[in-house]
Amino acid sequence: MSFLTRLEFFAPCPRGLEGALATELRELSILASDPAFAVQAPTAGGVPFSGTWTTVFVANLYSRIANRILLKVVTQSYCDEHDIYALTHEQPWEQWFNASRTLRVDVTAIKSPLRSLEFTMLRIKDAICDRLRERTGSRPSIDTIEPDVRLKAFITATACTLYLDTSGRPLFKRGWRLDKGIAPLRENLAAGILRLSGWTSGQPLFDPMCGSGTFIAEAAQIALGIAPGLNRHFGFEKLLHYDLSAWKHMKAQALDAQHSSYSALSSTLLIYGGDISNKMLAKATANLRRAGLPMIPLQRCDARDIVAPCNHPGVLVINPPYGERLSVHHRRTRCCGNNIAAFKDVHSNDASSIFFRVFGDVLKQRFSGWQVFALSPNRGLPGQIRLRESTKTVLYNGALECRLFCFNLALS
Numbered sequence: 001m002s003f004l005t006r007l008e009f010f011a012p013c014p015r016g017l018e019g020a021l022a023t024e025l026r027e028l029s030i031l032a033s034d035p036a037f038a039v040q041a042p043t044a045g046g047v048p049f050s051g052t053w054t055t056v057f058v059a060n061l062y063s064r065i066a067n068r069i070l071l072k073v074v075t076q077s078y079c080d081e082h083d084i085y086a087l088t089h090e091q092p093w094e095q096w097f098n099a100s101r102t103l104r105v106d107v108t109a110i111k112s113p114l115r116s117l118e119f120t121m122l123r124i125k126d127a128i129c130d131r132l133r134e135r136t137g138s139r140p141s142i143d144t145i146e147p148d149v150r151l152k153a154f155i156t157a158t159a160c161t162l163y164l165d166t167s168g169r170p171l172f173k174r175g176w177r178l179d180k181g182i183a184p185l186r187e188n189l190a191a192g193i194l195r196l197s198g199w200t201s202g203q204p205l206f207d208p209m210c211g212s213g214t215f216i217a218e219a220a221q222i223a224l225g226i227a228p229g230l231n232r233h234f235g236f237e238k239l240l241h242y243d244l245s246a247w248k249h250m251k252a253q254a255l256d257a258q259h260s261s262y263s264a265l266s267s268t269l270l271i272y273g274g275d276i277s278n279k280m281l282a283k284a285t286a287n288l289r290r291a292g293l294p295m296i297p298l299q300r301c302d303a304r305d306i307v308a309p310c311n312h313p314g315v316l317v318i319n320p321p322y323g324e325r326l327s328v329h330h331r332r333t334r335c336c337g338n339n340i341a342a343f344k345d346v347h348s349n350d351a352s353s354i355f356f357r358v359f360g361d362v363l364k365q366r367f368s369g370w371q372v373f374a375l376s377p378n379r380g381l382p383g384q385i386r387l388r389e390s391t392k393t394v395l396y397n398g399a400l401e402c403r404l405f406c407f408n409l410a411l412s
């Protein structure tokens with residue numbers, strides 16, 4: 001197989017972000033000036049596209065929204081597990097990786113008549129190991145925790161597709177977010193929300209409930225042109241066609257671009273964060289430092305007391321505490337009789353409604369002209385904030401169905 005062989009891919013992403021991912025991949029195909037890089041219409045859960053090995057490098061290094069970049073090895077119809085063993089065994093795995101690599105196989109099925117996905121996974125694994133033993137004299141070991149090579153099988157009622165995972169660890173694991181709170185957003189969901197919001201780097205961006213700093217770090221990386229994959233390794237590095245010099249060249253280009261935009265733009269960022277918890281602010285600060293970002297103003301604040309951080313209207317983005325996972329903190333300064341922060345957690349729906357009503361009033365009074373984006377599984381949020389949403393988009397935060405509400409605050 002040559003470096004120019006045409007390959008087919010599928011990039012899964014958080015549900016609800018398929019259109020945003022397709023747009024991102026189209027932009028990457030232009031950046032890569034790779035005529036083979038062609039993006040197809042999104043399907044539920046991701047985007048199919050085609051390209052070459054250059055495409056593998058570009059998509060892994062630069063996609064902020066994809067979960068992974070999967071390289072399609074085969075799609076074939078099947079009736080039972082024997083067919084799946086046979087179609088797996090027919091593939092030239094020895095051309096992709098050698099038997100010294102460790103392997104993990106994952107199976108996902110929709111409407112499949114197969115009785116046991118565990119058994120199907122074992123048949124796929126056996127077929128690969130048998131093929132490699134027959135062709136090379138040795139078979140790979142299995143490692144379910146930190147495998148060198150990950151194989152994904154996607155099985156429908158009639159067809160089985162096998163993919164090699166060129167990413168390895170999921171792409172939202174950028175390598176900088178080691179400090180987390182109770183309910184951090186995945187980095188690619190945050191990046192996708194920023195894209196859906198239409199925020200551009202010349203506009204102010206404010207997250208007053210920033211937690212571990214995911215929106216802020218993703219926004220700053222976008223503004224500074226930092227490639228999200230610069231500080232991590234990828235699954236393709238363990239494959240046989242991996243061209244180290246081409247990959248090093250592409251990474252060096254990304255690093256050069258980062259250095260020049262960093263020196264030109266780092267003092268112009270209009271990105272602000274806050275949180276009621278000092279502990280979360282310390283985590284966010286550590287994360288931003290690890291992400292290689294300049295000092296971004298973070299301040300301790302109660303969302304009910306915030307003021308606009310700059311004179312120009314911009315985008316306020318929040319992922320407020322979810323009833324079932326976190327509680328909204330309420331300050332008790334008045335009853336304490338001083339300004340030393342003392343907090344209690346309020347779990348009741350009533351308390352949450354009161355909190356959001358006050359927060360909504362603050363938005364209306366102090367954020368005229370701003371656009372507010374709130375990600376929440378709470379469908380009653382607009383009623384609680386007492387603002388009518390201009391759009392609402394269904395997005396999944398892992399398995400949790402959420403809405404991204406957009407509120408346009410009138411100019412006063």
Ligand SMILES: C[S@@+](CC[C@H](N)C(=O)[O-])C[C@H]1O[C@@H](n2cnc3c(N)ncnc32)[C@H](O)[C@@H]1O
Nearest residue numbers: 184185209211212214276277302303319321329
């Ligand atoms: C769901 S978490 C946000 C997670 C964040 N998007 C991330 O990726 O880490 C909600 C955050 O709101 C903060 N919070 C709760 N009540 C608050 C309040 N009244 N004012 C400001 N922040 C508050 C919590 O400390 C928590 O960090």
